[in-house]
Amino acid sequence: MPLRQPKPPLAAGHARRVLFAPVPVAPTKPLTLSHVKGLLWSDLVHRATGLLHHVDLLHSWTVGVRNAQTLGFWNHLDRTRPGADYSTCDEEEIGALYVEYQRTRTAGDVSASDGALHPAGARILELWATRLRDMGIAEGGLRTPTEPPIGLDGLVAMLVDLRLAVDHRRWGGPVHLDATRAGMPxxxxxxxxxxxxxxxxxxxxxxxxxxxxxDVVLACDRDSLPDYILVRHVLRRLGARVGLIGLGRVRTAGTRGRIPSSRHGGWQGLTAADLAERHLDRVGPAVYRLGLRLYFTGTLGHGDGRPHRPDLLDRCMGRAARVLKEQGPRADTAEALRAHARPHAYVDPYRLTTALLAQHRKAGADSNLLDEVYL
Known part of the structure; x- marks a missing residue:
């Protein structure tokens, strides 16, 4: 089932220019249930909002790939497994090496890397491309190396001029982001x-x-929310209108309190590959894509209070099949989307999905909305 290309906004005369920047995932492990949730929410935000406004999706290669943890992991592999072939590894095999690295990592791991894509990272990205295609999510810039439009020194100088940073590098010290005037540490x-x-x-x-x-729209998991509140503050000081979406991770059976990061493992049998193996061939691509979106947006919602339940995911697959079989006529899609965007620049996936299901119960879901946003 091919991926649909973005179309111009339905109401171009009222369209705004929106930059959507969800936090990228580091290519070091499988796509876990929490990653799947974030990717599906981001896809719905991008596609639904793109029917109202001109939306550019920013995937940061620097944040997703060229970061200390990822580069440190790759250097660790080169030291401990010189010349290893990763071309036939699956995500869980590489992910297990990453979990082990996290147990033993040292501060000097990054120094030897030039930031080039490691064979283990290339293999992960290759496998992720398949998972994204199964879910009906476009790759975007996932496998496209990019350079940020400003260097580190230029960024720090700009932040210092705005009184948003304290730079002690000339004395051998660190740089701190300073939003203390706004009550942040x-x-x-x-x-x-x-x-x-x-x-x-x-x-x-x-x-x-x-x-x-x-407008700028940011999206991250709730553990990263304090950092992204700082980012929002900086961008607002630059005059930007900024929306921020914070999503809870997916709670799995037996998880209490804070949900641990995927870097600690615990995702075995609970990955995007496992979801596809269990459902894709059985229900088909269209039902699979819609069923995932009904579950991860409409059922689990924004937070992390509801644990993952395979039986509820099975029900969502069944409901997706009924929604697709009993589609209603094309409705005023733009007006419906605007109703679920207020007061933000972006369309809220939870509100949109629950409204889609309510519409299906009454007269059948809007076939245009299904085609352009959910499939």
Whole structure:
């Protein structure tokens, strides 16, 4: 089933220019249930909002690939497995090596890397491309190396001029992002040894771009929310209108309290590959894509309070089949989308999905909405 190409906004006269920048995933492990949730939400935001506005999707190669944890992992592989062939590995095999690396990592792991794509990372991205295609999500810039439009020194100088950074590098110290005037704590940006963290990479991507857009929409998991609130503050100081979507991770059986990061493992049997193996051939591509979206947006919602339940996912696949079989006439899609965007520039996937199901129960779901957003 081919992926649909974005179409011009339905109401071009009211369209705004929107930059949508969800936090990228590092290519070091399988796509877990939490990753699947984030990717599906981002896909719905991008496609639904794109029917109202001119939306550019930003996938940051620097944040997703050229970060300390990823580069450190690749250097670790080169030291411990010189010359290893990863071309036949699956995601779980490489992910297991990453989990082991996290248990033993050292601060000097990044120094030997030039940031080039490692064979293990290339294999992960190749496998992810298949998972995304199964889910009906376009790759975007997933496998396209890019450079941020501003260097680290230029970013720091700009932030210092805005009184948003404290730079102690001339004395051998670090750089901190400073939003204390807004009641937020100092946040490290560059360590004393010159190593910049992922937040610096996020700002290098966004700061030079925001003035070209009417709105910026950020999306991240809730563990990253404090950092992205800082990013939002910086962009607003630059005059941008910024929306921020924070999503809870997917809680699995037996998980209590804070949901651990995927870097610690625990995702065996609970990955995008496992979802496809269980459902795709049985229900077919269209039902699979819609069923995943009904489950990860309409059933699990924004938060992390509801644990993953395979039986509910099975029900969503069944409901997706009925929705596709009993489609209604094409409706005023633009007006429906606007109703689920207010007061934001972006369309809320939870509100849109629950409304789609309510519409299906009454008169059949809007076939245009299904085609352009959910399939």
């Amino acid at each position: 100092l946040r490290p940006l560059v360590a004393a040894d010159g190593t910049a963290n992922y937040l610096a990479s996020v700002l290098r991507e966004l700061v030079p771009r925001v003035r070209a857009y009417d």
